[in-house]
Amino acid sequence: MNFQIATLLGQDGLTNGAIYALLALSILLVFTVTRILLIPLGEFVTFGALTMAAMQMGKTPKLEWLLLGLVLIDCALDVYQQIKRHIDRNKMKMIALKLGYAVIIIALLNNLSLSEIPMIAQIALTLCLIVPIGPIIYRLFFQPLADAPALVLLIVSIALHVTMVGVGLLLFGPEGARTQPFSDTGFRLGAVMLKSQTLWVILVSIFLIVALFIAFERTLYGKALRATAVNRMGARLQGISPIFAGKATFALAAFIGSASGILIAPITTLYYDSGFIISLKGFVGAIIGGLVSYPIAAIGAVAVGMIEAFSIFWASNYKEIIVFTLIIPFLIWRSMNSHNVEDDE
Amino acid sequence: MTQATEKNLLDVSDLHVAYGKVEALTGIDLTLKEGKLVTVIGPNGAGKTTLLSAIMGILPSKGTIHFNGQDFICPNVETLVGHGLGLVPEKRELFSTMTVQDNLLLGAFQRYRRGDKSYNQTLNEIYELFPRLWERRQQQAGTLSGGERQMLAIGRAMMSKPKLLMLDEPSLGLAPLITREIFRIFTDLRSQGVSILLVEQNARAALKVADYAYVLEGGQVAMQGPASELANDPKVIEAYLGLASKHQELLSS
Numbered sequence: 093m094n095f096q097i098a099t100l101l102g103q104d105g106l107t108n109g110a111i112y113a114l115l116a117l118s119i120l121l122v123f124t125v126t127r128i129l130l131i132p133l134g135e136f137v138t139f140g141a142l143t144m145a146a147m148q149m150g151k152t153p154k155l156e157w158l159l160l161g162l163v164l165i166d167c168a169l170d171v172y173q174q175i176k177r178h179i180d181r182n183k184m185k186m187i188a189l190k191l192g193y194a195v196i197i198i199a200l201l202n203n204l205s206l207s208e209i210p211m212i213a214q215i216a217l218t219l220c221l222i223v224p225i226g227p228i229i230y231r232l233f234f235q236p237l238a239d240a241p242a243l244v245l246l247i248v249s250i251a252l253h254v255t256m257v258g259v260g261l262l263l264f265g266p267e268g269a270r271t272q273p274f275s276d277t278g279f280r281l282g283a284v285m286l287k288s289q290t291l292w293v294i295l296v297s298i299f300l301i302v303a304l305f306i307a308f309e310r311t312l313y314g315k316a317l318r319a320t321a322v323n324r325m326g327a328r329l330q331g332i333s334p335i336f337a338g339k340a341t342f343a344l345a346a347f348i349g350s351a352s353g354i355l356i357a358p359i360t361t362l363y364y365d366s367g368f369i370i371s372l373k374g375f376v377g378a379i380i381g382g383l384v385s386y387p388i389a390a391i392g393a394v395a396v397g398m399i400e401a402f403s404i405f406w407a408s409n410y411k412e413i414i415v416f417t418l419i420i421p422f423l424i425w426r427s428m429n430s431h432n433v434e435d436d437e
Numbered sequence: 438m439t440q441a442t443e444k445n446l447l448d449v450s451d452l453h454v455a456y457g458k459v460e461a462l463t464g465i466d467l468t469l470k471e472g473k474l475v476t477v478i479g480p481n482g483a484g485k486t487t488l489l490s491a492i493m494g495i496l497p498s499k500g501t502i503h504f505n506g507q508d509f510i511c512p513n514v515e516t517l518v519g520h521g522l523g524l525v526p527e528k529r530e531l532f533s534t535m536t537v538q539d540n541l542l543l544g545a546f547q548r549y550r551r552g553d554k555s556y557n558q559t560l561n562e563i564y565e566l567f568p569r570l571w572e573r574r575q576q577q578a579g580t581l582s583g584g585e586r587q588m589l590a591i592g593r594a595m596m597s598k599p600k601l602l603m604l605d606e607p608s609l610g611l612a613p614l615i616t617r618e619i620f621r622i623f624t625d626l627r628s629q630g631v632s633i634l635l636v637e638q639n640a641r642a643a644l645k646v647a648d649y650a651y652v653l654e655g656g657q658v659a660m661q662g663p664a665s666e667l668a669n670d671p672k673v674i675e676a677y678l679g680l681a682s683k684h685q686e687l688l689s690s
Contacts, residue, residue: 326530
């Protein structure tokens with residue numbers, strides 16, 4: 093291995109690592125606030141990438157029907173609850189807003205010539221389409237189970253993952269897709285050629301991580317989410333509803349997931365089922381952070397990306413094995429060091 | 438919110454709570470007038486904490502809870518907080534890995550959400566009331582002493598500017614001097630027009646500061662009346678105060 097190969101691998105590792113770090117942070121965020129291990133996070137990645145690809149091929153992404161279907165079920169449940177108790181004008185307005193939003197997004201998707209609008213608009217539309225699916229999923233599948241033990245939540249999460257992979261196959265088909273890079277230029281750094289997409293991935297990831305940090309350290313809404321993670325009952329007594337917290341974290345996770353998908357779609361070909369392995373690597377990062385520490389999780393995830401990239405060079409057949417074997421020493425080390433057992437209060 | 442208004446702020450009628458098949462509360466009636474301090478005393482296991490939890494909506498209950506002009510049937514916690522009910526639970530439930538200041542700010546979350554920007558003023562008032570919290574505002578809540586934690590829990594509940602503040606065993610595990618300070622704060626709060634529902638083991642001190650008192654026994658109201666009368670009632674003296682426990686009187690002085 094010479095210096096040039098090392099920098100190329102390092103560049104790959106850093107790109108992947110940045111994505112894994114984003115995913116690790118959202119897995120951690122969802123877990124600490126809601127006790128749910130968000131296994132379907134990877135599906136948001138593929139949904140984001142494949143929706144983008146469909147748009148660039150000038151096709152209307154079929155994901156719109158998933159959004160419409162989920163919004164309809166959600167609103168139907170809302171109306172049912174309203175009738176059972178009493179009709180609240182504000183809630184009715186919310187239902188109308190939700191339906192209106194879905195209709196507007198679908199109208200936009202069907203009337204714009206999607207392959208010709210600027211890429212930034214494609215990205216915005218993709219995010220507008222996918223992000224609302226996060227909170228609706230929380231409301232439909234996890235909110236009724238809010239007090240269930242973590243194991244039940246995990247099982248539902250796995251079921252949801254399997255379902256979403258199936259839905260992905262149904263909506264996007266079995267073909268893989270790749271999108272155009274954000275910009276075509278490359279940069280020279282000494283002897284090494286840097287792909288511009290690599291820079292995009294790293295910069296956007298750093299930006300998102302910093303934005304998350306500021307949101308959680310500085311704003312009262314962010315602090316409220318942290319407070320829910322620290323002490324659920326204490327948070328409820330301040331009027332911070334766990335439902336609000338759950339929906340907010342799921343929206344964030346859906347946003348980060350689909351944004352990651354959009355970011356890496358120009359670099360790797362993604363299939364309907366590629367998301368799982370990607371989010372699993374983020375999960376390894378989260379485990380390295382002990383499912384509590386955000387900075388360690390982010391560093392761990394970048395390390396996973398690096399190790400993955402370099403193991404491609406030395407033992408490409410074993411790269412997945414090497415990455416996932418990495419988790420074992422950390423689990424042993426973690427379980428020897430940690431004194432706090434289980435998450436039940 | 439003056440003491441002159443004699444409106445019922447809280448009106449609980451025929452409240453039942455059961456843990457499985459075991460009934461913990463069997464038909465409690467309780468009223469609290471605006472601006473008053475009402476105390477609920479009783480032996481261990483009488484259902485005092487259960488009563489507060491049920492009013493707050495933490496435990497499912499049967500019966501009606503009329504609060505601030507509205508009826509709530511088995512409401513949820515967040516709704517009641519939004520309507521101006523605050524609870525300082527027995528376990529404090531602080532955000533132990535967050536700073537004292539963040540804990541207090543989160544107490545004003547509902548106000549912040551409604552767009553009420555005056556919570557910084559309340560924050561200053563609370564720092565005036567508890568100078569100790571000001572000194573420790575950047576410290577993690579988990580590092581505070583028992584008394585400071587109790588102050589923080591009360592301060593956090595005050596941040597939402599509740600119409601009614603419910604306190605569960607605020608003197609539990611505190612040294613007598615701190616207890617005295619905490620009880621002095623209740624008198625202060627009441628004179629500012631905050632209505633208080635106080636659950637206490639420390640019966641003598643509680644009766645001293647309260648306007649009205651309920652004695653809970655086995656999930657039912659065994660006795661009720663103006664606090665000063667109950668404090669002299671021979672039955673109460675015998676069961677809860679005891680002649681030998683004169684020292685408790687000092688705690689509330």
